[in-house]
Amino acid sequence: VLDLSNGSFHDHLLIDFSRLPQLKNLSTRKNNFEGLIPQTLSDCR
Known part of the structure; x- marks a missing residue:
């Protein structure tokens, strides 16, 4: 789980998701x- 919710991000999402092969849930x-x-x-699948 990668939880980026309520983070007040205001730009591009600069994450290389290929480095997170076990990612099952992403909250933004x-x-x-x-x-x-x-x-x-x-x-990611």
Whole structure:
């Protein structure tokens, strides 16, 4: 679980999700991210 909720982030999400192969749950609610969704996020399954 990676919980980034309520973090007051206000920019791009710069996480290389390919380095988190065991990630099962990602929470980013209540933030203000801008820009594109990282391509490596779609590789998480």
